[in-house]
Amino acid sequence: MFGRLTWDAFPVHDPIPLFAAGFVLLVLAGVLLLVTVKGWWPTLWRDWITSVDHKRVGVMYVLLALVMLVRGFIDALMMRSQLALAAGHAPGYLPPAHYDQIFSAHGTIMIFFVGMTFMVGLMNFAVPLQIGARDVAFPVLNSVSFWLTAAGVLLVNVSLVVGEFARTGWLAYPPLSELAFSPGVGVDYYLWALQISGVGTLLSGINLTTTILKMRTPGMGYSRMPIFTWTALASNLLIIAAFPILTATLGMLLLDRYLGFHFFTNEAGGNAMMYVNLIWAWGHPEVYILILPAFGIFSEVIATFSGKPLFGYRSMAIATMAICMLSFMVWLHHFFTMGAGADVNGFFGIATTIIAVPTGVKIFNWLFTLYGGTLRFETPLLWAIGFIVTFVVGGASGVLLAIPPADFQLHNSLFLVAHFHNVIIGGVVFGAFAGYTYWFPKAFGFRLHDGLGKAVFWCWFIGFWLAFLPLYALGLMGATRRMQHYPETGWQPFMVVALVGALVILAGIVLTGVQLVVSVRARERLRDANGDPWDGRTLEWATRSPPPAWNFGVLPQVSGLDEFWEAKRCNGGALVAARGEGARPLQVPRPSALGVVLAFFAFVAGFALVWHILWLAGLALSCIVVACLLRAWQTEHEVELNAADIAGRDGARP
Amino acid sequence: MDERDQRHAPSDDQERPGDAADWKSRLVKSLLGLAASIVLTLASFWAAGTHLVWGPGVPVLLAALAIGQMGVHLVFFLHVSSGPEGTNTILALAFGVFVVALVVFGSLVIMANLDAGMAGMDGLTRMQR
Amino acid sequence: MNAATTPVAEVGMSISERGPSPRTVIVGYGFWLFLLSDIILFSALFAAYAVLSGRTADGPSGALLFHRDSVLIETGCLLLSSFTCAMMSLAIEFRRKDWMLLGAGLTLALGAAFLWLELTEFGAMLAHGAGPDRSAFLSAFFALVGMHGLHVSLGLGWLVVMMAQVFTLGWRAMVRDRLACFALFWHALDIVWIGVFTIVYLGAR
Numbered sequence: 010m011f012g013r014l015t016w017d018a019f020p021v022h023d024p025i026p027l028f029a030a031g032f033v034l035l036v037l038a039g040v041l042l043l044v045t046v047k048g049w050w051p052t053l054w055r056d057w058i059t060s061v062d063h064k065r066v067g068v069m070y071v072l073l074a075l076v077m078l079v080r081g082f083i084d085a086l087m088m089r090s091q092l093a094l095a096a097g098h099a100p101g102y103l104p105p106a107h108y109d110q111i112f113s114a115h116g117t118i119m120i121f122f123v124g125m126t127f128m129v130g131l132m133n134f135a136v137p138l139q140i141g142a143r144d145v146a147f148p149v150l151n152s153v154s155f156w157l158t159a160a161g162v163l164l165v166n167v168s169l170v171v172g173e174f175a176r177t178g179w180l181a182y183p184p185l186s187e188l189a190f191s192p193g194v195g196v197d198y199y200l201w202a203l204q205i206s207g208v209g210t211l212l213s214g215i216n217l218t219t220t221i222l223k224m225r226t227p228g229m230g231y232s233r234m235p236i237f238t239w240t241a242l243a244s245n246l247l248i249i250a251a252f253p254i255l256t257a258t259l260g261m262l263l264l265d266r267y268l269g270f271h272f273f274t275n276e277a278g279g280n281a282m283m284y285v286n287l288i289w290a291w292g293h294p295e296v297y298i299l300i301l302p303a304f305g306i307f308s309e310v311i312a313t314f315s316g317k318p319l320f321g322y323r324s325m326a327i328a329t330m331a332i333c334m335l336s337f338m339v340w341l342h343h344f345f346t347m348g349a350g351a352d353v354n355g356f357f358g359i360a361t362t363i364i365a366v367p368t369g370v371k372i373f374n375w376l377f378t379l380y381g382g383t384l385r386f387e388t389p390l391l392w393a394i395g396f397i398v399t400f401v402v403g404g405a406s407g408v409l410l411a412i413p414p415a416d417f418q419l420h421n422s423l424f425l426v427a428h429f430h431n432v433i434i435g436g437v438v439f440g441a442f443a444g445y446t447y448w449f450p451k452a453f454g455f456r457l458h459d460g461l462g463k464a465v466f467w468c469w470f471i472g473f474w475l476a477f478l479p480l481y482a483l484g485l486m487g488a489t490r491r492m493q494h495y496p497e498t499g500w501q502p503f504m505v506v507a508l509v510g511a512l513v514i515l516a517g518i519v520l521t522g523v524q525l526v527v528s529v530r531a532r533e534r535l536r537d538a539n540g541d542p543w544d545g546r547t548l549e550w551a552t553r554s555p556p557p558a559w560n561f562g563v564l565p566q567v568s569g570l571d572e573f574w575e576a577k578r579c580n581g582g583a584l585v586a587a588r589g590e591g592a593r594p595l596q597v598p599r600p601s602a603l604g605v606v607l608a609f610f611a612f613v614a615g616f617a618l619v620w621h622i623l624w625l626a627g628l629a630l631s632c633i634v635v636a637c638l639l640r641a642w643q644t645e646h647e648v649e650l651n652a653a654d655i656a657g658r659d660g661a662r663p
Numbered sequence: 664m665d666e667r668d669q670r671h672a673p674s675d676d677q678e679r680p681g682d683a684a685d686w687k688s689r690l691v692k693s694l695l696g697l698a699a700s701i702v703l704t705l706a707s708f709w710a711a712g713t714h715l716v717w718g719p720g721v722p723v724l725l726a727a728l729a730i731g732q733m734g735v736h737l738v739f740f741l742h743v744s745s746g747p748e749g750t751n752t753i754l755a756l757a758f759g760v761f762v763v764a765l766v767v768f769g770s771l772v773i774m775a776n777l778d779a780g781m782a783g784m785d786g787l788t789r790m791q792r
Numbered sequence: 793m794n795a796a797t798t799p800v801a802e803v804g805m806s807i808s809e810r811g812p813s814p815r816t817v818i819v820g821y822g823f824w825l826f827l828l829s830d831i832i833l834f835s836a837l838f839a840a841y842a843v844l845s846g847r848t849a850d851g852p853s854g855a856l857l858f859h860r861d862s863v864l865i866e867t868g869c870l871l872l873s874s875f876t877c878a879m880m881s882l883a884i885e886f887r888r889k890d891w892m893l894l895g896a897g898l899t900l901a902l903g904a905a906f907l908w909l910e911l912t913e914f915g916a917m918l919a920h921g922a923g924p925d926r927s928a929f930l931s932a933f934f935a936l937v938g939m940h941g942l943h944v945s946l947g948l949g950w951l952v953v954m955m956a957q958v959f960t961l962g963w964r965a966m967v968r969d970r971l972a973c974f975a976l977f978w979h980a981l982d983i984v985w986i987g988v989f990t991i992v993y994l995g996a997r
Contacts, residue, residue, distance in 0.1 A: 142812065146818050146822055147822060211829055214825075214829075215822055215825045215826050215829070216822070218825055219818060219821050219822040219825060222751050222821065223751070223812065223813040223817060223818045223821055224812045224813070224818065225808075225811070225812070226811060226812070227809065227810065227811030227812075228809050228811070229808075229809065230806055230808040230809040231808050233809075246758065249825055249828065249829045249832075250758065250759070250762045250828075250829070250832055251762075252829070253829045253830065253832040253833035253836065254766060254832060254833070254836045256833055257833045257834075257836035257837055257840075258836060260935075261837075261840060261935065264924070264931065264935060265931075268924065268925070269924070269925035270924045270925060270931035270934070270935065271849075271924075271925065271926075271927060271928045271930075271931045272840060272844070272928060272931050272932065272935075274928075276849070277847075277849040277851075277925075277926065277927045277928055278844065278847030278848065278849040278927045278928035278929060279844075279847075279928045279931075280774070280778075280843065280844060280847065280928065282774065282777050283770070283774060283840060283843055283844070286770055286773050286774060286777075287766075287770065287836055287839065287840070290765075290766055290769070290770070290836075334761070337761070337762060337765050338765065340769075341773060347777060348777055348780035348781070349773055349776040349777050349780065350776045350779065350780055352776070353772065353773060353776045564811070564812075567809075587811060638953065641953065641957065641970075642957070642960070642961070644961065644964070644966070646966075685885075686882060686885075686886065689882050689885075690879075690882065693875055693878040693879065693882070694875075696874075696875070696878070697871065697872075697874075697875040700871050700874075701868075701871065704864075704867055704868075704871065707989075707990060707994060708860065708864055708994065710994075711860070711994035712860070722995070725990050725994055725995070726990070728990070729986050729987060729990040729991075732986050733983050733986055733987075736874070736979055736982055736983050736986070737983070740874055740877075740878055740979040740982075741976060741979050741980070747807045748807070748813065748817050748821075750807070751821060752821065752824055755824060755825060755828055756828065758828075759828035759831060759832060762832055762835070763831065763832060763835040766832065766835045766836060766839050767835050767838055767839045767842065770839040770840075770842070770843060771839070771842055771843065774843045
């Protein structure tokens with residue numbers, strides 16, 4: 010009846026998971042109670058859960074990312090504290106099997122549910138506004154994408170309470186992840202969570218690419234698109250091209266585990282190296298999917314807070330598309346040591362060093378933008394400058410790793426761990442926070458508290474270097490990644506410093522929460538009155554804060570780059586209306602429950618498949634089909650707003 | 664019925680039912696596509712079994728015939744063309760082909776090199792006994 | 793910098809500046825991108841097949857198992873169904889329900905014939921102990937060809953739904969956009985099949 014699910018699946022005997030699970034359930038219950046008592050359910054359902062407005066969906070993505078940042082960071086703290094203790098003969102406090110789950114969950118959550126989610130959220134929010142569109146190409150599909158991601162998140166987090174998580178790292182290499190060596194449910198949770206959220210991500214990639222290519226406002230040719238839109242385009246093209254490879258590869262592993270196939274097994278001719286090859290063919294484009302939007306955010310922020318146009322717009326766009334193409338030609342550098350031989354290693358090593366060139370072009374363009382500008386050291390600019398300093402070091406360590414002989418020494422050492430945290434934190438996380446601070450007033454109508462924002466930045470900046478410089482040193486000294494304890498007592502001081510760094514970052518995360526509460530309380534004082542708190546350059550700043558559901562009452566006619574900036578100089582900030590745009594009736598998409606319904610059944614199906622409760626999986630899949638059929642016969646997709654509705658609440662600046 | 668289109672700029676290929684004169688050219692185009700595909704398919708099956716073509720050349724011939732037939736499908740059935748809205752379509756297709764080529768041929772080259780460096784599964788199992 | 797209120801003229805404007813495309817174009821392009829992503833998914837399965845095709849674990853190989861005659865018939869069915877699908881698309885453009893129904897029905901029948909032949913092939917292989925659990929080669933075969941067959945099955949289900957939609961909802965834009973997407977899907981499946989029969993069946997020598 011319940012497949013393989015028994016009472017043993019609950020962590021009755023393990024204190025740490027028991028406590029964690031209890032805590033999470035308590036918080037969840039508290040939130041649900043609060044919402045019920047305050048009577049917020051109708052508003053929540055109508056305005057957020059079933060919303061298909063890209064701005065709302067974007068905010069929900071970012072909120073999900075921030076929550077998962079906390080979860081993933083707790084994993085990090087546990088690892089750092091374990092390693093600070095477990096030197097020599099000391100065992101630490103985390104048993105190895107548990108430690109393995111923690112580093113696997115940490116990586117999986119941080120990459121898929123923090124990095125991707127944050128970037129997709131920011132792209133969702135800002136891109137349609139930047140290109141003068143009213144929404145993305147497929148608003149309901151957008152909601153579906155978000156909720157499928159949330160279903161994946163839920164599945165990973167449920168593994169904390171029911172069963173266990175994978176112990177195979179964030180990429181689950183076979184043969185360890187095959188049934189023979191991982192007979193439990195952990196790997197299955199991992200696989201189904203990623204397959205479900207992967208569908209959401211792929212659909213989002215299709216959605217945003219179509220939006221950027223087919224829905225720009227009149228006059229906005231490619232050479233007039235904001236640079237964040239360019240990087241969003243490149244990132245979403247990579248999503249469309251790369252995520253199917255992930256789906257196929259994880260699908261093959263699922264076939265091995267569930268139906269006895271032999272893609273990657275040790276017996277019957279399976280080839281585990283094929284998994285490594287295919288997963289990194291996805292994995293390398295994935296890191297560019299993460300970093301490109303961050304590059305775009307920094308471009309916008311640096312130009313805005315220097316009061317100058319971005320230096321070298323054209324070379325930025327070309328460098329972005331070059332990175333898009335090149336990112337598919339370097340993936341073997343993740344497994345130099347697997348034995349493909351010197352020729353193949355040499356080709357990919359050279360290709361990897363070449364891909365550093367367009368990124369270098371971007372760094373120089375940012376520096377030249379800053380040079381000679383009237384700098385305003387607002388929080389987003391601090392994140393940008395911190396990024397330039399941090400990311401360059403991380404990129405340099407990457408170029409070092411790109412040399413195969415060097416990589417043979419450093420592969421899977423803490424040096425590698427330091428490198429990728431360097432570029433992901435310095436690049437993606439810093440970019441996420443820059444974008445969060447930059448676009449927060451547009452989303453909510455008031456700025457975030459500035460002093461606390463700067464404090465958050467310094468905590469992250471100082472904390473990052475304290476946490477990861479020791480790891481570079483340790484890696485060079487021979488320390489391996491994913492170790493639960495180590496015999497060298499001489500390494501312990503470094504581990505302790507790293508723990509201190511993690512605690513400083515913790516302070517930054519806590520302050521982020523404090524900043525949010527303080528800002529909401531002080532929102533009248535921090536109010537964004539005219540929609541343009543930063544003296545911005547791009548079209549999103551021409552709308553009021555927050556913009557109305559339809560973004561622009563009349564679509565603007567664009568005749569150059571930084572249209573809004575030019576309008577402020579020549580026209581008092583008023584945009585020119587596109588030809589044929591008048592105060593005519595507007596169609597606004599209706600809210601839709603399809604997203605949350607599909608995701609609910611997808612979660613149930615995933616959970617059922619993890620525990621081999623086949624009747625439940627079949628039922629959930631049938632419900633998905635029924636929900637889609639019901640949707641197919643819906644004919645009223647939009648609400649029409651007439652001229653009077655729009656005129657009174659138009660998005661144009663007063 | 665077509666209210667949604669009012670949001671966007673009007674274009675020429677709107678939802679008007681087709682003209683009577685068009686259908687013949689469309690039918691001919693589809694028939695041509697079908698005929699070409701049949702010819703290429705039969706050629707492939709023949710090439711795979713014949714002794715008339717030099718052995719090592721057969722895979723190349725098969726690949727050429729397959730790519731040719733894919734092209735026929737793209738042009739005659741999927742109507743991929745260089746019209747105004749077609750540039751994006753062709754660029755996306757080019758990117759897709761680029762990625763497919765990298766994944767398939769890259770994997771083949773990499774896996775062949777990896778296997779060359781291996782003792783081989785039989786070797787390993789023999790060592791384990 | 794910017795002219796005060798005169799919008800820019802349309803003459804000589806590049807396509808990229810013309811503003812948002814019509815809904816049909818947007819839907820079609822989005823679906824085209826989805827198809828490309830699907831083809832990349834197949835390419836990963838093709839890559840796995842190409843790498844694993846020699847690893848038969850002392851079991852049966854393709855040359856032994858495959859019957860080219862039935863593959864030729866399957867190919868013919870699918871190819872003809874692409875043609876009947878094109879006829880269906882033509883009928884839709886002229887809003888002829890009767891011709892649309894004929895085209896759709898023939899496509900359905902030919903697709904079902906393809907699936908039937910494929911399922912009997914799979915059944916025969918399974919009955920002879922040549923299932924996906926026998927060897928890596930067979931795993932890759934069943935995954936690749938099976939995935940294509942799964943797509944065909946889903947496509948046929950979709951076609952049935954679309955026939956019902958035409959009858960209940962008429963020729964509204966939403967229905968026609970979906971039928972256009974189906975047609976793209978169906979033709980793309982035939983393109984994938986070209987790869988399958990060439991690499992898998994004709995390639996096994």
